[in-house]
Amino acid sequence: MSVLIIQGKHCGFPKYSGEQNTVNNGEYMIKTENLTKEYNEKNAVDNLNLEVGDGEVFGFLGPNGAGKSTTILMLTGMIEPTSGICTIDGVNVALNPLKGKEILGYLPEDVGFYRNLTGYENLDYLGKFYPIEKNEREERIERLLKSVRLNGVTQKVGEYSRGMNQRLGLALALLNDPKVVILDEPTANLDPEGVLRYREIIKELEQEGKTVLICSHILSEVRAVCTTLGIISQGRLVAKGSVEEVEDELIRQSGTRQKIVIKSINPDLYTEVESIKNPDILEIERTKDGIEISVEKDIRPILAEKLKNHCSGITEMYLDRPGLEDLFLKVYRRE
Ligand SMILES: Nc1ncnc2c1ncn2[C@@H]1O[C@H](COP(=O)(O)OP(=O)(O)OP(=O)(O)O)[C@@H](O)[C@H]1O
Known part of the structure; x- marks a missing residue:
């Protein structure tokens, strides 16, 4: 998906209808209700019910063609749902995309900039679309360029590397000081140092209480920064929870x-x-230097407590299970 923010060809916002367009979402900053997008009589997103709480750093995962980009395009108000609704901080973005843009910062997978302008000039020009005073805008641009390590770079964006372009995209996504940030493959073009800085920025956003949705195929990266994960497959949410809960679910699904x-x-x-007697214990096997317990989920704290008075001879206890990447491959390779 290649998108030029604000002025790009994908920015075909539906017109603001003037209807009542905020709803009470409780604590959810991102919420979809039976969100559906149909292409060629097939649901790319199929009755998706997704809830992301205030301050969550949410990893949005799924195999190719699962419906991630289509969902993001609806969340950002760039395409209209066939049915269902999506709200950002209670704002129905299909009905009020301009209000949605005030709350939302978005980094597309391939962000487009004006090639003959510098990074600063791009942010300054695009920043004028937000209701920010000139001084405030200039101060934010300086700060954000420093944050993504592009301060003092005088090259035109046309001469930027892909990593620099992506870092500038992150600065643009944060320019309106959004409550909710949506990042599509944010580390795809970054070098290791860029990835480290990106992780720090996500931590800073988390500390500021922002809600962040990150869509990525780099699962180790998602695991490193996200507090919760959701997996979409064939347009539907098939797992959601903490990283451990989602891994447990994938373990179950993969057998x-x-x-x-x-x-x-x-x-x-x-x-x-x-x-x-614990229902999560499935099977116990003797090994040459101890035992192996097949379990439904990680019950090490329970075992440690139960065994503390009896088994002083325990030298090691660890959980042996595949990581998120292996599990993901096991479940989705066949799709
Ligand atoms: N504009 C479109 N017209 C027709 N079909 C589309 C369109 N956009 C997406 N699709 C279809 O919708 C489904 C979901 O696509 P989508 O791009 O949302 O998946 P994705 O999870 O983002 O995949 P990837 O990981 O490959 O980026 C796919 O079957 C895709 O072919």
């Missing part, structure tokens, strides 16, 4: 076993664990 491995010289360990 993978996760194990708690306990190393111990204590011969009574097997019997001790067998006596613990």
Whole structure:
């Protein structure tokens, strides 16, 4: 998806109807209700119900063609839903895209800028579309360019590397000091130093209480910065929760076993664990230096508590399960 923010060809905002267009969302900053987008009689997004709370850093994941970009285009008011609604901080963005733009900062996958202007000139020109005083705008531009390490760069954007272009895109997404930030593949073109700085910026946004939705295929990156994750597949939300909860769900969907491995010289360990009645324990196996417990979810704190008085011979206890990337591949390779 290649988008020029504000003036690009994809900015075909639906007209503001003047209807009542805010709803009470409780604490949700991003909310979709039965959000559907149909293309060629097929639902790219299919009755999607998504809720992202105030201050969450939410990772929005899914295999190719799952409907992520289509969802983001609806959240940013760039395309209209076929049915259902989406709100940002209670604002129905399809009915009031201009209000939505005040609340929202958006970094598209390929952000387009004016090639014959510098980074500063681009931000200054595009920043004039926001209701920000000149002095405030200039101060923010200086600060944001410094934040993305582009301060003092006098090159025209046409001479920027892809990474520099993406960093400028992040600065633009934050220019209106948005409550909600949507980032589409924000690290795709960044070098390792750029990725580190990006992570710091996300931490800063989190500390400022912003709500951030990050769409990325780089799962290790998502895992590093996101407090919650959601997985969309065939236009529907199939898992949502903390990273651990989503991993648990993928383990379930993939039929993978996760194990708690306990190393111990204590011969009574097997019997001790067998006596613990916990529905998340599926199977216990003896190994040459301890036991392996197949579990529904990570119950190490419970085991540690139950075993603390009995099994002084425990030398090691760890969870053995595939990471998010492996699980994702297992579940979605067939799609
Ligand atoms: N403008 C369009 N016209 C017709 N079909 C479309 C259009 N945009 C998207 N689609 C279809 O909708 C489905 C979802 O596409 P979308 O781009 O939202 O997926 P995605 O999750 O962002 O994928 P990727 O990870 O590859 O970017 C796909 O089947 C795609 O072919």
